[in-house]
Amino acid sequence: MIEFKNVSKVYPNGTYGLKDVSVKIEQGEFVFVLGSSGAGKSTFLKLIMHEETPTSGEITVNDFKVSSMKQKEVPLLRRSMGIVFQDFRLIPNMNVYDNVAFALRVTGTPTRELRKRVPFVLDLVGLVDKAKNMPTELSGGEQQRVALARALVNKPSLIIADEPTGNIDPELSMEIVDMLDSINKVGTTILMVTHEHELIRRYENRIITIENGTILSDRPDWRSV
């Protein structure tokens, strides 16, 4: 669950990132966050991840009071979420298997658990047969699927996808959204930021549109009305 209560973010140079935003996203929703460049989408995500702190207002994410959180609690918050970036951010000198396994190794997961979990998520994203490939040997869409597997491997309750289709051919973009959709169907909350109206027009999910740091519109999920 994500809740913003009257949240504003003013950057040190006086620019407003967000202005008095109040919004609630329940566990299990799949929400698109739409907005043009400079609208405030990244600010919204950074506040959720505690990469930035709000100037005023209250933020709750997965039972963490993010707005008043101590720095030492941040790793716990981050472990409750999986993050997918536009530029994939795979480790170039590790193969697909190790890129995914790395996310488990850093949290001290036992090897026997890792041997079950990594093939499971690679199967979910349809990449078992590419486990030994290096990132440079994969297409953009495949690299993003590895990033998705890595985000999923710690069983997060929330996936944040920041323009995940921004570097992918349009035909493959739908494949990524469909994959997020099937992950959502097993209960994971999905927040996907995009500026691609065309892509999300085909879906019936809730769409929060941000403009000039405020919520311009909040279209409900048409599947549930």
Ligand SMILES: Nc1ncnc2c1ncn2[C@@H]1O[C@H](COP(=O)(O)OP(=O)(O)OP(=O)(O)O)[C@@H](O)[C@H]1O
């Ligand atoms: N570190 C910063 N210092 C000052 N102003 C900032 C900073 N980061 C963002 N801004 C400003 O805050 C506003 C919102 O920016 P934000 O990055 O959240 O937009 P965005 O919707 O993510 O845009 P894009 O799609 O281009 O990434 C913009 O006016 C931007 O210039």
